[in-house]
Amino acid sequence: MTQSSSPVSVVAPAAVVAEGLPVEQPVSRDVVTLIVRRLIPFLCLLFIVNYLDRTNVAMAKLQMLRDTGISEAVYGLGAGLFFIGYFLFEVPSNLILERVGARVWMARIMVTWGVISAAMMLVRGPHSFFLLRFLLGVAEAGFFPGIVLYLTYWVPARRRAGVLAAFLTSTAVSGILGNPLAGVLMKLEGVRGLHGWQWLFLIEGIVPVIIGFVTLAILPDRPAEAAWLSDAEKDWLERELAAERAEGADGGHHVAHFGRALLDPRLWLLSAIYFMLVMGLYGFIYWLPTILKTASGRSDLVVGLLSAVPYVVATATMIVIGLHADRRNERRWHVAACAVLAAAGVVLVTRCTSTPSVMAALCVAAVGIFGSLAPFWALSTRFLRGTAAAGGIAVVNSIGALAGFVAPSAIGWAKQSTGKVTAGLLVVAAALVCGAVLVLCVPKRVDRSPASEGV
Numbered sequence: 001m002t003q004s005s006s007p008v009s010v011v012a013p014a015a016v017v018a019e020g021l022p023v024e025q026p027v028s029r030d031v032v033t034l035i036v037r038r039l040i041p042f043l044c045l046l047f048i049v050n051y052l053d054r055t056n057v058a059m060a061k062l063q064m065l066r067d068t069g070i071s072e073a074v075y076g077l078g079a080g081l082f083f084i085g086y087f088l089f090e091v092p093s094n095l096i097l098e099r100v101g102a103r104v105w106m107a108r109i110m111v112t113w114g115v116i117s118a119a120m121m122l123v124r125g126p127h128s129f130f131l132l133r134f135l136l137g138v139a140e141a142g143f144f145p146g147i148v149l150y151l152t153y154w155v156p157a158r159r160r161a162g163v164l165a166a167f168l169t170s171t172a173v174s175g176i177l178g179n180p181l182a183g184v185l186m187k188l189e190g191v192r193g194l195h196g197w198q199w200l201f202l203i204e205g206i207v208p209v210i211i212g213f214v215t216l217a218i219l220p221d222r223p224a225e226a227a228w229l230s231d232a233e234k235d236w237l238e239r240e241l242a243a244e245r246a247e248g249a250d251g252g253h254h255v256a257h258f259g260r261a262l263l264d265p266r267l268w269l270l271s272a273i274y275f276m277l278v279m280g281l282y283g284f285i286y287w288l289p290t291i292l293k294t295a296s297g298r299s300d301l302v303v304g305l306l307s308a309v310p311y312v313v314a315t316a317t318m319i320v321i322g323l324h325a326d327r328r329n330e331r332r333w334h335v336a337a338c339a340v341l342a343a344a345g346v347v348l349v350t351r352c353t354s355t356p357s358v359m360a361a362l363c364v365a366a367v368g369i370f371g372s373l374a375p376f377w378a379l380s381t382r383f384l385r386g387t388a389a390a391g392g393i394a395v396v397n398s399i400g401a402l403a404g405f406v407a408p409s410a411i412g413w414a415k416q417s418t419g420k421v422t423a424g425l426l427v428v429a430a431a432l433v434c435g436a437v438l439v440l441c442v443p444k445r446v447d448r449s450p451a452s453e454g455v
Contacts, residue, residue, distance in 0.1 A: 031233050032159050036166060038228055039154065043147055044170040046106070046215065049208050050143055051174035052181075053117040053136070054082065056204055058286045059182035059307075060120075060197040062293060062300050067195055068125055076412015078129045079286050080405035085137025087405075090398035091391055093142025094149060098390035101221040102150045106143065110212030113139040118205025121198035137401075145397040149390055152381055153222055156240050161331060161378035165322020168373045172318060172366070175311030179289060183304025196300075261392040266446060269438065270380045271399035273335070276435025277376060278403035280342050280369045283428035284310075286408040287421060288362065291349065295358040309359060310366035317367045322374035331375040332439050338375070339436035342368025346429040350422045368432075376439075382446055403431070 061075055070078070097105040116136045123129045147167070155163045185203055186196030194202075220226045223237050261267050288310070293303045325334040345365025352358045380396055381389065411424030 031229070031237055032155060032163070034229070034233070035154050035223075036163055038226070039151075040163065040166050042219070043151075043167055044173070046110070046211065047144070047147065047167070047170040048174045048177065049110075049211055050113075050140065051171055052178045052204050053113055053208060054140065055174070055285050056117075056178065056182055056200055057120070057133070058289050059179055059186065059300070059304060060200055062289060062303070063186060063189075063195060063197040064123065067197070068123055068129070070123075070126055070129055072416040073412050074126045074129070076286075076409045076415070078126070078133045079408040079412070081130055081133045082137040082140075083282075083401040083404035085134040085139075086141045086401040087137075087398045089138050089141035090145065090401065091394040094145050094390045094394035097142060097146045097149065102146060103216060103219040103221050106146060106150075106219070107212045107216035109140060109143045109146070110208040110215060113143075114205045114208035114212065115139075116205075117208070118202050120201040120205070121194070141398075142394065145393040148377055148381065148397075149393050152389055153241075154237070157244055157378070157382050158329070159326060160381060161325040161374050162319070162323040164377050165319045165374035168322075168370070168377075169315050169318050171373070172311040172314040172370050175285070175288075176308045176315065179304040179307035179311075180301075181304075183301035186300055262395070266442065267392050267395060269442060271396045273435050273438045273442075274376065274380075274396050274400035275403045276431045276438065277335075277339060277369070277372055278400040279407045279428050279431035279435075280339070280346065280365070281373075282404040283346070283407035283411055283425065284362075284365060284369055287411050287424075290415075291358065291362070291421065292355075295353070296355045306355075306359065310362040313363040314366040314370035318370050318374060321371040322378070325375040325378065331379040332442055332444075334375040335372045335379065335439045336436040338368045338372035339432045339439070340368070341365075342372065343429040343432035343436070344368070346425050346432065350425050372435075379439075379442065379446065407431075 057079055064070065065072070065075060093105070093109070113136060116132060116139050120132050120136070123132060148164070151160070151163060151167065182200050182204075185200040188194070188199040189196035191199065223229055223234050226234070229237070289303050289307050292298075292306050293300075296303065296306065298306070321334060321338065325331045328334075342365050345361050345363070345368055348361035348364060349358060352361050381393065407424075407428055410427050411421050414424035415421050417423075
């Protein structure tokens with residue numbers, strides 16, 4: 001190996017195998033760290049805004065049911081209809097992104113969802129609620145899997161769980177910021193003749209429109225377009241990603257074409273696993289404020305502040321879990337352990353009555369639910385390449401999106417039928433346990449590249 005004052009000028013494979021173990025070169029840490037510093041903060045901002053618009057209905061529910069005559073069951077169904085629109089348009093959206101580029105397509109998604117989210121202030125009853133939630137799902141379809149696909153253009157697979165964990169903290173950060181912010185905006189009740197929940201939808205709908213135009217102006221589609229990467233860094237990254245593609249072709253377990261991916265049972269197994277995990281995710285997100293409101297009896301503003309606590313705990317643990325999965329080069333057991341922990345937390349919520357005990361149980365659930373996401377997506381992107389990655393990631397996410405319809409609807413039905421959310425939460429807990437079992441059925445070779453087996 002030749003010596004150089006700049007680590008990126010070293011011409012060497014990404015890993016040198018010595019005694020059967022891969023040794024990572026310093027250049028990989030330098031380039032990937034630079035990519036993380038340049039891209040992840042902005043992508044996190046985009047996804048935080050995305051989650052605010054997707055989930056602000058959970059806080060708005062505390063007022064809008066009274067003002068619009070919407071029942072608990074109607075709310076649960078309407079919250080879930082978002083995911084039907086999302087499911088139907090997810091795959092086409094991601095395939096278009098692969099063709100036209102992330103910059104243009106993500107900007108389009110943000111502008112259209114912002115307009116529809118702001119229009120939620122016009123809800124007057126069940127029909128308008130159902131229609132706008134469905135259209136919001138159509139508008140947002142492809143955004144999250146588009147970002148996951150986008151990161152596969154920049155980050156080698158063996159570093160991906162940690163990077164995805166850094167990005168996916170935005171889901172938890174949105175909860176830290178979103179619910180307290182929603183509580184503040186809902187204090188605008190009566191200003192200029194609008195209800196607080198209407199101000200919430202209007203203001204949080206304007207923001208993504210503005211950021212969408214910023215995205216169009218500054219986001220590079222591929223490493224070759226990044227002015228902040230040197231030619232040597234671009235060359236190293238291209239060699240690294242090309243080596244991974246060649247390794248997958250030699251190993252025979254990677255899929256490059258979408259048609260073949262649709263016939264691959266691994267894709268559908270991962271889709272089923274993600275469905276189970278998302279049952280927990282959206283059961284948690286859409287009913288967290290209601291659970292805390294019932295337990296504490298406090299004001300909407302205080303409930304918003306209390307709702308941030310489980311998200312703070314989740315944010316603190318997500319990156320640790322993702323980095324540990326990368327360090328151990330193992331993701332299946334990380335997902336399984338997190339899913340079981342999440343199920344235990346959800347069950348504990350149904351047994352607790354005081355605010356402190358409910359809060360502790362919600363924190364346990366949050367650690368497991370959010371901690372499972374980065375290892376799962378790192379696992380899911382390891383055997384997909386090219387159009388198979390664009391379409392396959394979208395398939396997995398769209399099947400998971402259906403759980404976003406089922407979980408809020410099931411909990412809403414239980415709440416209206418029994419006055420409690422217990423039965424719905426137990427269904428969510430059972431789904432998480434099923435996800436833990438299914439992820440251990442994923443072949444080990446999907447989790448570890450041939451050069452890394454035995455690590």
